[in-house]
Amino acid sequence: MTDRVLIFDTTLRDGEQSPGASMNAPEKLRLAVQLERLGVDALEAGFPAASPGDFEAVKLIASKINNVQVTALARTSRADIDSAWGAIREAAHPRIHTFIATSDIHLEHKLKMTRDQVVQTAVDAVRYSKTFTENVEFSAEDGSRSDRDFLCRVFEAVIEAGATTVNLPDTVGYAMPNEFEELISYIRQHTPNLHRAVLSVHCHNDLGLATANTLAGLRAGARQAEVTINGIGERAGNTSLEEVVMGLYTRKALLGLETNINTREIYPISRLVSMVTGIVVQPNKAVVGANAFAHEAGIHQDGVLKHRMTYEIMEAQTIGLMSNRLVLGKHSGRHAFKNRLEDMGYDLTREELDRLFEKFKELADKRKEILDEDIEALLAEVILRVPDIYELDYLNVVSGTGAVPTATVKLKIRGKETQKAEFGVGPIDAAFNAIARMTGTSSKLLRFSVNSITGGMDAQGEVTVRLEEDGLVALGKGADPDIITASAKAYINGLNHLEYMRNNPSVLPEEAVI
Secondary structure (H helix, E strand, O other), X not given: OOOEOEEEEOOOOOHHHOOOOOOOHHHHHHHHHHHHHHOOOEEEEEOHHHXXXXXXXXXXXXXXXXXXXXXXXXXXXXXXXXXXXXXXXXXOOEEEEEEEEOOHHHHHHHHOXXXXXXXXXXXXXXXXXXXXXXXXXXXXXXXXXXXXXXXXXXXXXXXXXXXXXXXXXXXXXXXXXXXXXXXXHHHHHHOXXXXXXXXXXXXXXXXXXXXXXXXXXXXXXXXXXXXXXXXXOOOOOEXXXXXXXXHHHHOHHHHOOEXXXXXXXXXXXXXXXXXXXXXXXXXXXXXXXXXXXXXXXXXXXXXXXXXHHHOOOOOHHHHOOOOOOOOEOOOOOHHHHHHHHHHOOOOOOHHHHHHHHHHHHHHHOOOOOEOHHHHHHXXXXXXXXXXXXXXXXXXXXXXXXXXXXXXXEEEEEOOEEEEEEEEOOOHHHHHHHHHHHXXXXXXXXXXXXXXXXXXXXXXXXXXXXXXXXXXXXXXXEEEEOOHHHXXXXXXXXXXXXXXXXXXXXXXXXXXXXX
């Protein structure tokens, strides 16, 4: 058996199902390019049948990605499969991924089908997919709660029909590691033709065991891991790519397995996914969290200073964290700035670079040193954004123990200037009230969070808001050394996203769970 594990990334499909994490086509393409650079073997670009917007995004990615298998998800209907193939037919390495549930609870309550009907439906879907491409994957949704002998029967039948990959999902994150390892072993032993296909695992994190279950499945003989960057995904998320890859890398002597991942690209793409989706990586997140390589306890600091391996099992540089770098500031030129962006994994057009460099110079006049996190905040503000209907032109607030919080705001709405003043329970509330009044919106603020992008008294503040209006939920982000200004920028950015979603309903994804 090969010791190579294939990495199947589904950030753009399953990861996008995180509430409020939907992406537009340019954002998906930018991530796809970074996934190719990371070295994944396959990326699931989306679910083309879900919406015209998803179809176009998958089609765009398929036309641009050359070295990675571009996968489209489809239910077992011919219409879904036709849509999937229509989106990826121009890909250099296309894959159709079709699925149907196999657990008794799904058969009885959702599908209203017998086991025989499910087997025949799965076989028909795989055979039809094979008329378009040789590269076909089949997934048994809710596989971890399915009868193991029925699973073997389904897998044997779809492999006979031509499936080149069979995937066992722990769709609801129900399995325990030893249980999942035993299930994989049983399938390998009782599926006669399994040697003709790659056995894959796709685990969810409802009990916090997605990575443990995935590693257990690989240890038992599975050779494809389905993962997402930062472990994003619906409910509690999916298996984290960085955790699986670095688990295999760090414990290679024990597991004897390896991947084709360029680990130095892990941290840059983790930051990009966080920036695009607005889902902040928790500080104590394994591998890519802010505290993953930080030591505060005196005993730990002493040990690391004497020998790094006393308290660190990985080198920070291995995942792309740089220990030495050129300092960027107000005297830095375009060349140094461009090199830093390339080191961070960003390949911008000349126009994008010009716009970003202008904002960089503005920020450098306010701060002594510009760090990578500052540049990423500028990227989010300048490059990775929807068209602006509303633009902040001016903000002034009055607040204090002896004053009623008041905000005066001037906006450009579709290019036309308007100005209002409003009161609030605080300066940010007053600014939000003024913005809402001028834009005529009545969105509900679901979340408001503030993070310091970098350390120091002159650090930029990054504000993230989540807004809901008319059944639509959108994310807004803003960064500025002034936290009230950052809050106003985030609120306006969220309103622009809501407006974009109203005008482009095809970008709203529908759910596809495996």
